[in-house]
Amino acid sequence: MRKLLVFTGLAIAGLGLGLSLVTAANLRSVPDNFSEVLSSAQHRQILDYRAQPLNVTYQNHWNVHDRRELHEVPQFLKTAFIHSEDKRFYDHDGIDWRARLSAVFANIKSLRSVRGASTITEQSVRMLGPRPRTIWSRWLEGFEANRLEDQFTKEEIFEFYLNQVPYAANRRGTAQAANYYFDRDLTTLSRKEMLALAVLVRAPSRMDLWKSTKRVDAAIERLTVLMVERGVINQTEQTLILAEKFTLNAPPNPVSAREFIAHVKTHPMLDHAGWPKVKTSLDAHLQARVQALLDQRLAALKDKTVFNGAVLAVDHINGDILSWNVAGKSETETPNKFIDAVTTPRQPGSALKPFLYSLALEKGWTAATIIEDAPLVESVGNGLHSYQNYSREFYGNVTLRQALGNSLNIPALKALTHVGGQDYLDHLADFGFTGLNQHPSFYGDGIALGNGEVSLFELVQAYSVLANDGVLTPLSPFQDGIMPDNRRQIIAPELASVLGNILSDNRAREMEFGTSSILNFPVQTAVKTGTSSDYRDSWAVGFNHRYTVGIWMGNLDQRPTDGLTGSLGPALLLRSVFAELNQREDTRPLSLHPSLEQIDICARTGQVRGLNDGCQSYPEYFLEGTAPQAHKADTAPDLISLRQPTPGLHIAYDPRLSQKDQAFEFQLAGLQSLDTVEWHINGKTINAQGPRFPWKIVKGEHEVAATIWRNGQQIQSITPTRFLVK
Numbered sequence: 001m002r003k004l005l006v007f008t009g010l011a012i013a014g015l016g017l018g019l020s021l022v023t024a025a026n027l028r029s030v031p032d033n034f035s036e037v038l039s040s041a042q043h044r045q046i047l048d049y050r051a052q053p054l055n056v057t058y059q060n061h062w063n064v065h066d067r068r069e070l071h072e073v074p075q076f077l078k079t080a081f082i083h084s085e086d087k088r089f090y091d092h093d094g095i096d097w098r099a100r101l102s103a104v105f106a107n108i109k110s111l112r113s114v115r116g117a118s119t120i121t122e123q124s125v126r127m128l129g130p131r132p133r134t135i136w137s138r139w140l141e142g143f144e145a146n147r148l149e150d151q152f153t154k155e156e157i158f159e160f161y162l163n164q165v166p167y168a169a170n171r172r173g174t175a176q177a178a179n180y181y182f183d184r185d186l187t188t189l190s191r192k193e194m195l196a197l198a199v200l201v202r203a204p205s206r207m208d209l210w211k212s213t214k215r216v217d218a219a220i221e222r223l224t225v226l227m228v229e230r231g232v233i234n235q236t237e238q239t240l241i242l243a244e245k246f247t248l249n250a251p252p253n254p255v256s257a258r259e260f261i262a263h264v265k266t267h268p269m270l271d272h273a274g275w276p277k278v279k280t281s282l283d284a285h286l287q288a289r290v291q292a293l294l295d296q297r298l299a300a301l302k303d304k305t306v307f308n309g310a311v312l313a314v315d316h317i318n319g320d321i322l323s324w325n326v327a328g329k330s331e332t333e334t335p336n337k338f339i340d341a342v343t344t345p346r347q348p349g350s351a352l353k354p355f356l357y358s359l360a361l362e363k364g365w366t367a368a369t370i371i372e373d374a375p376l377v378e379s380v381g382n383g384l385h386s387y388q389n390y391s392r393e394f395y396g397n398v399t400l401r402q403a404l405g406n407s408l409n410i411p412a413l414k415a416l417t418h419v420g421g422q423d424y425l426d427h428l429a430d431f432g433f434t435g436l437n438q439h440p441s442f443y444g445d446g447i448a449l450g451n452g453e454v455s456l457f458e459l460v461q462a463y464s465v466l467a468n469d470g471v472l473t474p475l476s477p478f479q480d481g482i483m484p485d486n487r488r489q490i491i492a493p494e495l496a497s498v499l500g501n502i503l504s505d506n507r508a509r510e511m512e513f514g515t516s517s518i519l520n521f522p523v524q525t526a527v528k529t530g531t532s533s534d535y536r537d538s539w540a541v542g543f544n545h546r547y548t549v550g551i552w553m554g555n556l557d558q559r560p561t562d563g564l565t566g567s568l569g570p571a572l573l574l575r576s577v578f579a580e581l582n583q584r585e586d587t588r589p590l591s592l593h594p595s596l597e598q599i600d601i602c603a604r605t606g607q608v609r610g611l612n613d614g615c616q617s618y619p620e621y622f623l624e625g626t627a628p629q630a631h632k633a634d635t636a637p638d639l640i641s642l643r644q645p646t647p648g649l650h651i652a653y654d655p656r657l658s659q660k661d662q663a664f665e666f667q668l669a670g671l672q673s674l675d676t677v678e679w680h681i682n683g684k685t686i687n688a689q690g691p692r693f694p695w696k697i698v699k700g701e702h703e704v705a706a707t708i709w710r711n712g713q714q715i716q717s718i719t720p721t722r723f724l725v726k
Contacts, residue, residue, distance in 0.1 A: 028129050028140075030147045034160050037128065038062045038276075045277045046261050048284040049320075049479060054257045063163055063172035064276035066179070068186060070159040076191055077174065079232060080198035081162065084223050086120040087230070090154055094121045094145030121145040124161050165201050168208040181209050183249035191237075192244040195220045213246050255284040256291060259340040260324035264477045273478050280477050281320035286313070289580055290323045297573045298327050298553070304564040306538075309553040310341035312456050313577060316464035316548045318480060319473035322581075336556035345435055345453035346552060350407040351530025351539040351566070352428075352450040352459075354466060354499055357404050357412075359419045359427045361495050361623075367401045367502060368620045368628060370606040371411040376643065376669070387413060390531075390565075391512055398511075399606055401620070404499075405508025407529070409449055416448035424448075430490050431462040432472060450530055459541055460550035466500055466526070467543035469493035469593075494623045497593040500526045500543070501621060504590055518571045523582055524589045527574065529566025536560050540570035545588050547581045549574060596621040601628075640670040640708060642718050649723040651697060663694040664725075666704060668718070676709040680720075697725050 031037045043057045045065040053065075070078075082089055088096050096119050118126070118138075122145045131140070148157060163173040171180045174197050178186050182193055189197075199219035200207050207215045224238045233241070260282055264270065270278070290311050298309050309327040314320060328337040361367075373395045376387045387409050394410070395402070403411035416424060421440030424447065428436050436443075436452045443452055457475070465472045470491040476483040502508055503526035506517065513519060519527045523544060530539035537554040538561070551570035554561060561569075599608055599622060602615040608628055644667040645651070651664055666679060671691035679686045679693055681704050686693070695704075702725065706718040 028144060030125075030144065030151050031128065032151070034152075034156065038064050044265070044270075044275060046257075046264055047277055047279045048255075048282045048287075049280065050284070051277075051279060052284045053254050054280070054282065054284060055261050056254055058170035058172075058176075063176060066173060066175040067163045068159075068173075068175050070155055070162070072186070073159075073162055073174065074187055074189070074194065077186060077189070077194040077197065078158070078162070080195050080223070080227075081120070083227055083230060083232060084195075084198040085123070085201070089120050089158070092119060092121075094147075094149040095119060095142045119145060120161050121148055121157055123165070124148060124157055127161075127164055127166075166204055167200060168204045168210070179251050181248055183251045190244060192220065192241045193246070195223055195241065196246070199223055209246065209248060216246075217242075255288045257282060257284070257287055257324065259326050259342060260287075260321070260477065262340070263324065263343075267477060269476075269478065269482055269484075273482050279479055281315075281322065281479055282324065282477070283322045286323045286580060287325065290577055291325045291327075293573060293576045293580075294325050294327045294551075297569075297576075301553070301564065301569055303562070304569070305559065305562045306553050306555060306564050306569065308336065308339075308341055308556045309551070309570075310456050311549065311551050311573070311577060312342050312460045313547060313549045313581065314460055314464060314475055315546060316467040316473065316543060317546060319464070319476045319483070320479070321475055321477050322547070323577075339556050341552060341556060342456045344556065345455050346537045346554060347450055347452070347532035348454050348459060348539055349450040349530035349532045349537065349566070350409075350412075351528055351541055352452075352454070353404060353407060353412055353448070354503060354528055355428055355431055355462060356415050356419065356424060356448055357400060358466070358491055358495055358499055359424055360400070360415045361498065362491065363419055364626075365400055365415075365418065366620075366622055366626050366628070367399065367498055368601045368606040368622070369400045370397045371400060371403050371414055372396065373398050373403065373408050373410045376410045376413060389512065393511075395511055397604070397606075399601075399603065399620075401502050401505065401508045402511065402603075404502050405505055406512040407509075408512070412448040413445050416445060421447065428462075430472075431465055433458050433462065450532065456539075456550050456552045459539070460548055463528075463541050463543055463550065464548040465490050466496050466503075467548050468496075469591075470496035492623070494593045494596055497591065497596060498621050498623075500590050501592065502526075503528055503542075507618070513567065518567055518575065521575060521578060523578070523587045525578060526590065527571070529571055531565045534560040535563050535565070538564045538566045538569040540566050540574040542574055542578065544578060544582070545590055546585065547578070549577050549581070551577070592621065595624055597624060597627050598622075599627050640668060640716050640718070642704075642706065642721055643667040643669045645704065645721060645723040647721050647723070650726060651723065652726045653697070653699075660696070662697050664697050666693045666695055666706075667691060668706065668708070671708065672710065674710075675715075678707040678709070680705040680707070699725050701725075 043060050045057070046054045048054055086096065122141050125141045125144045125148055165174070166172055167177040167180065169180060171177050175186055177197050177200065178184055178189055182189065196209065196216055199216060200209070202219070207219065209216055221242055224233065224241055227233050228235055228238050264278060264280060290313065294309055294311050298306060307328060311323060311325040312321070313323040315322055324342055326341050375394060389408050389410070395408070398408065398411060425436055425440060433454050435454060440447070461475050464475070470489055470493045471487055472490050473487045474483060504524050506520045509517060509519065519529070521527065525542050525544045527540065527542040531537065536558065537552065539550070539552055541550040551574055553564060553569045598619050600617045601608065601620040602617055604615050606628065644665065653659055653662060668677065668691045673690050675690065677688050677693065679688060681695065682702055701722065703720045703722050705720040707714060708716045
């Protein structure tokens, strides 16, 4: 018998030692701090500048976006959880043995599991390291709960629990649950709503309020009975609580800002912008309003076969992005609606011209420089291309102010000749256009008219330079203090001021746009439109004293629109967006640099207006030392060149006309009407006057050259050009 007892004792000791070793081997370590645990969450929450969420995700393993410190949780809600889940929470060391034994007897009596008796600490352990719901798991969780209580205070454990306890629909924590069911903060909940949050955690899916309130009502009634028995509430309070009806409210969807959020998440400065929440510069209210305006405008333009559009609005003083809108996300029939049209390169057309003239001003021209707006033909392959203005009219001598204000094409081509193609591309790169990196011959003269591709983001960035005294401030999706100070001066502030003045001058655009143009804004605003070839892209860009806005409309599948232009499509929307922005603060005119000199100029000649000139004058602004002298015209320098024929040109007879009646016009650019020309055609000389000469065509190969005389003196010779008549 004695040996049996010894053997039994040894066996029990061995089993105990084995159990201890297996238990020790299977116990998990507890974290050093809860912050380290929560840092494993993957998804940031993006906020607008008022801290309003722009995105909501419940795919994180932890609730990192809607946490509340323990002192921020209403006392009644904390009390409800204690009495519902763990009434001796502040008395035990992680395991409530009395509750656990009571649960064992209750389960044996019922022959099924009716009570769990897990403490709040044990539930926290289970959240930190989930295991299958077995007796062995419960055994291990008890020891781990004790370790957790050694590592953390009761308050720290309770705060973690209230912020991470699971609810239905992947919600975690009481704050997310309050928002999911009632669309309210914890501090605004009624007592019954707080009790609901306390009982829902027992079976989050089965007791989901959105499915049914009956089970929850029953659980709340049982809990209130216990709370009356324990003296937490009285019977009158219980009656009032149970009589209350639930009013469920689904939270509103966040403002649509998908493309902006994608920009934020891929931004190189994201890691400096905060975790787990990133506060951005976007204005959610403005974003929603502009989105509605954009979608409405496109709906009104359906007959123009236009489906896509985008708006980018920024504060050019500090570079803040305020609104980033892409149209068509809610329309099922919109093609390519998931492409971000803000960053997609498109042809800007005339919207690029202000940067061409900014370089011309740097290279000596002024706003009063006279440029001839006359028919112009250029070589394209073995043929000719005739350039036109939008109205198909030509206006003769115009000032640079008029040329830019009316977006005339011929003066822009002459400005390109003045500044040089490569210098212009380099100038555009300084403004932030990174994609225009081909050789000048790739674009040809068409770069003056915007045949290269740029994004709306780049265009708004560039216009913000004109708006901000010539300073480029990189556009930022974050609030101040995140982005490095990479501001740099691109053009002189005086030049930026002159360009802003031209683009906001309603009189300067009257020839092409009329006196009652849609571009005449009620508050002084510099505005430019653009339309690409075949009406594939239409643009409107503008800036006032504080904000710069760009709008693009077109079709991302490359379909041309039905004649949609910048002034017809985006311009009206641009007015509406600025009307919204102007409500943010008091408006004021665009600033004029104090060093600019104002002089009355004759509009016809570009000269300083004399007392007896009898010409219409207007006040013009000049950089110091650049104003024209009295009675001396400030004109673009003569650049005499053979425009027609071009080298290698092929000409064909018109079969509908007699050959002897057909002629081809030789043309010289930069010539004055009284200049004398010696045309050297196939070795023969013909004298003529002025820039044009009709030559009767003859089949075969030909060679033409010219000598130009002015006031009896030879001023230039044109080298021979060969062409073919078929």
